[in-house]
Amino acid sequence: MEVILVGFESLGVRSQATFIQSRDATIFIDPSAALAPRRYGLPPHILEAKQLLKVFNDIEDLARDSEYVIITHYHYDHHDPGRFIDPSIFKEKTFLIKDPEHHINFSQKMRAHRYYNTIKKLAKDIIVADGKSLKIGSTTITFSTPLPHGKDNKLGYVISICIDEDLTVLFTSDIEGGSSEEHSKLRNFCNSNIAIVDGPPTYLMGYSFSEEDLKKSMKFLNTLIARNSGSLQVVVLDHHVFRDLNYVNLVKELQPHQEVRIVTAAEFMGLEPRPLEALRKALYKAENEHGLDMLRNAMLRNSNGELFD
16 A cells, blocks of 8 residues: 655645555545645745645646545645636546535535535545445445544534555544544544544644643543554654644654654655744745735636635
8 A cells, every 4th residue: 555645734735635545446535735824924925835836736646546535524725626626637536525414514514515516527426425434345445423623513523534455544634633532433443554643733722722622632642542552653643733833842742652653744755844834934034925926826717716714
């Protein structure tokens, strides 16, 4: 099995875009990416805009080769309704999607219906995946029941994924570190070799994330690692957590067994991490140029014009 991490915060964008090739299936999880509309009171820097467009090019290249497309929820960093990706590349793909009707908040429900109406003209099949399992030759894809997007359901729900073949991969989607009791279901959900985990949004500490939330997240992450200690080799801890420049100190609080590596998505791919959003203030200090015009010019004409999530 080959795992390619295409877009994550350590790769310069908001994303968890992940391509997996097994012996019997090519699978793309959440083929999209986005940027923070404001960080430190600043819009996206020109380097962030360039990186976003590069990631979208990489997504398109791999999406063309994908037979199965998984959408874990309907935020723009996880699905693109035709803003930057030409929907025609998804022709004859099988879509495995988060239920657009149930366990979903109003905002995501509206986006889910827009996305469904876009892909239904193109897709080979569209399957609501919540709580289901799919066997493709020697590859098994198992989906969790809906889980809160973070410590509660204000931002809606997501589905996590376990893909099993010669390697077993856990993909949590946006659980924001696992600070809800409902996330404890994932501790025994997938006996993974590779766990791709969305860490806690500590950059929001004191605003919508508290010290108590962080304690719950660290307990969840340590328990997840301990429960999978017989099989787990790598934890890719990225996404929300890597919007914080204090990432390294946070990782030090985890207690992995000796054989378990904790890495960013960039490090997993053999690259140097590029936390462009967290470095936005420094980027502007070095070069005072925003990337808004570049992004607007790159948007497809048939998009709804929404530049940010």
